[in-house]
Amino acid sequence: MKGADVNSPRETLAQQLAEAVAAALKADLEHQSRVLLVVSGGSTPAAFLRALSTLPLDWTHVDVTLADERWVEESDPASNARLVRETLRQNHAAGARFVGLKTPDGTPEEGVAEAAERITPLAWPASAVVLGMGEDGHTASLFADSPELERALATSEPLVAVRTPGLEPRITLSADYLHRARRHFLHITGEHKRAVLAHAMVGDDVRELPIRTFLACPLAVYWAP
Numbered sequence: 041m042k043g044a045d046v047n048s049p050r051e052t053l054a055q056q057l058a059e060a061v062a063a064a065l066k067a068d069l070e071h072q073s074r075v076l077l078v079v080s081g082g083s084t085p086a087a088f089l090r091a092l093s094t095l096p097l098d099w100t101h102v103d104v105t106l107a108d109e110r111w112v113e114e115s116d117p118a119s120n121a122r123l124v125r126e127t128l129r130q131n132h133a134a135g136a137r138f139v140g141l142k143t144p145d146g147t148p149e150e151g152v153a154e155a156a157e158r159i160t161p162l163a164w165p166a167s168a169v170v171l172g173m174g175e176d177g178h179t180a181s182l183f184a185d186s187p188e189l190e191r192a193l194a195t196s197e198p199l200v201a202v203r204t205p206g207l208e209p210r211i212t213l214s215a216d217y218l219h220r221a222r223r224h225f226l227h228i229t230g231e232h233k234r235a236v237l238a239h240a241m242v243g244d245d246v247r248e249l250p251i252r253t254f255l256a257c258p259l260a261v262y263w264a265p
């Protein structure tokens with residue numbers, strides 16, 4: 041193949057997703073003074089976020105927030121704000137404004153109101169929401185075994201504090217706010233997640249596999265082995 045990619049399939053996927061998200065931001069900047077990008081945390085997005093940072097656009101008019109956040113200090117390796125700072129907020133994208141979800145409060149329950157005040161003024165509907173998915177079918181911090189899942193699926197509030205067994209306390213955008221986007225992307229890799237998504241597509245119980253709430257809207261699936 042002429043000019044064969046020297047990158048791995050996952051690196052190629054990250055670059056393609058970055059180009060698609062950059063195109064979405066540019067398109068909306070044609071008719072909006074500010075645009076909003078919502079990204080997920082975890083381990084998958086790093087290559088995508090680094091690739092996105094290298095793409096030229098008017099980043100000073102772009103706000104970036106998170107689909108969810110672990111309730112840890114930004115110095116903690118688990119922090120999604122730290123991930124964004126270390127991968128996206130560099131190169132061309134250094135000029136983007138990041139609006140984090142973690143407040144100085146000790147718990148997400150104490151911080152949720154302040155976090156909501158930060159994000160509600162942003163340019164909703166977002167130009168793009170980039171979702172990840174866990175091997176249990178969760179997305180953002182919408183977990184099947186979280187006592188707050190029902191509320192996070194039903195509320196029109198922007199954010200919900202989430203307690204999930206075995207995980208640190210988290211804060212998540214509600215399903216309603218995650219749906220407030222012109223475009224939804226799902227960024228997943230590996231055979232297991234492909235099988236989980238395939239299973240999600242043949243059922244409709246959102247409480248079993250919360251990713252299903254995003255199979256009711258246009259969803260650009262970016263998957264590589």
Ligand SMILES: O=C(O)[C@H](O)[C@@H](O)[C@H](O)[C@H](O)COP(=O)(O)O
Nearest residue numbers: 080081082083084172173179180
């Ligand atoms: O804060 C988070 O962890 C994410 O928002 C979460 O929803 C993530 O997308 C999945 O857990 C997949 O994570 P991996 O990319 O690490 O598999």
